[in-house]
Amino acid sequence: MSADRPRGAVFLTRALPPEPMAALRESVDLHVNPHDRTPTRAELLAGVHGCDALLSLVTDRIDAEVMDAAPTLRVISNYAVGYDNVDVAAASARGIPVTNTPDVLTHSTADMAFALLLAVARRVVEGHDLVRSRAWRGWEPLQLLGSDVSGATLGLVGLGRIGRAMIPRARGFGMDVVYWNRTRLAAEEEARLGATYAPLDEVLARARFASIHVASTPETHHLIGAEALERLGPGGYLINTARGPIVDEHALVEALERGTIAGAGLDVYEREPELQEGLHDRPNVVLAPHLGSATHETRAAMGMLAAQNLLAALRGERPRHVVNPEVLGGP
Numbered sequence: 641m642s643a644d645r646p647r648g649a650v651f652l653t654r655a656l657p658p659e660p661m662a663a664l665r666e667s668v669d670l671h672v673n674p675h676d677r678t679p680t681r682a683e684l685l686a687g688v689h690g691c692d693a694l695l696s697l698v699t700d701r702i703d704a705e706v707m708d709a710a711p712t713l714r715v716i717s718n719y720a721v722g723y724d725n726v727d728v729a730a731a732s733a734r735g736i737p738v739t740n741t742p743d744v745l746t747h748s749t750a751d752m753a754f755a756l757l758l759a760v761a762r763r764v765v766e767g768h769d770l771v772r773s774r775a776w777r778g779w780e781p782l783q784l785l786g787s788d789v790s791g792a793t794l795g796l797v798g799l800g801r802i803g804r805a806m807i808p809r810a811r812g813f814g815m816d817v818v819y820w821n822r823t824r825l826a827a828e829e830e831a832r833l834g835a836t837y838a839p840l841d842e843v844l845a846r847a848r849f850a851s852i853h854v855a856s857t858p859e860t861h862h863l864i865g866a867e868a869l870e871r872l873g874p875g876g877y878l879i880n881t882a883r884g885p886i887v888d889e890h891a892l893v894e895a896l897e898r899g900t901i902a903g904a905g906l907d908v909y910e911r912e913p914e915l916q917e918g919l920h921d922r923p924n925v926v927l928a929p930h931l932g933s934a935t936h937e938t939r940a941a942m943g944m945l946a947a948q949n950l951l952a953a954l955r956g957e958r959p960r961h962v963v964n965p966e967v968l969g970g971p
């Protein structure tokens with residue numbers, strides 16, 4: 641951190657790892673939600689009141705009402721790469737920059753997508769439950785047979801930072817990679833990465849494992865619904881470490897129940913922490929509680945980046961990662 645102490649009061653909606661907490665404490669007047677839970681709406685509005693900066697989490701809904709509760713707000717620093725929890729248009733209308741924490745969580749999130757892929761394909765959780773419940777009677781030729789990962793086709797739905805990070809992992813398993821992205825890469829880039837482009841329907845039809853890596857926007861809402869799951873087919877698995885609303889969870893439960901697809905590995909849900917009825921108890925689904933970036937190293941790095949973004953804005957400098965750069969009068 642620079643020796644320049646940017647003046648200002650900051651509301652942090654939940655305590656972060658020690659490194660960013662220390663960096664913020666030495667630089668600003670830090671107010672932290674004292675509860676070990678997401679602040680209620682009233683606590684959020686009261687907490688942000690009179691503050692110059694807000695450090696928010698994916699679990700906080702930051703809308704116009706929150707911004708208007710803090711007329712002195714000069715930056716919203718979101719502790720996540722995704723920022724669908726922030727009404728960016730409302731922030732832009734008020735001239736408030738919104739920042740996020742890309743890059744530092746790319747590899748941990750891709751690791752998590754692979755962990756779910758392997759777990760669901762090889763029935764790791766069902767096996768764990770069997771052993772832990774002391775019901776295992778020994779090796780059996782037909783017990784908990786899964787599906788090969790090595791040599792299978794991985795379909796990437798979205799090829800941003802995390803989607804791209806899936807490619808070397810897949811190649812380590814000798815997988816073929818086919819991708820769909822809103823913008824197709826240049827042919828040289830595709831060749832360099834080792835990924836083949838196809839329209840979304842075809843990616844789903846060709847993939848044994850379809851892994852989602854697009855942002856949650858009105859355009860991607862329910863991008864994966866009943867028809868997409870039909871295309872993935874009875875041998876196919878869906879992996880989602882991006883955002884819940886990209887998948888129609890009702891259609892997903894039906895597809896899992898009917899055997900339209902073979903299984904799913906999920907880290908994110910449509911209405912977190914609630915799950916669609918029928919998802920909890922399906923054996924062919926592995927459920928994680930939104931852990932994509934949850935390593936000590938990544939969460940500390942995200943915190944430092946969120947703190948740096950916030951402090952830069954308070955100093956009147958350009959933060960490294962601004963999602964609405966138009967408010968700063970730049971590109």
Ligand code: GLV
Binds near residue numbers: 698722
């Ligand atoms: C987590 O979900 C993130 O967007 O960083």
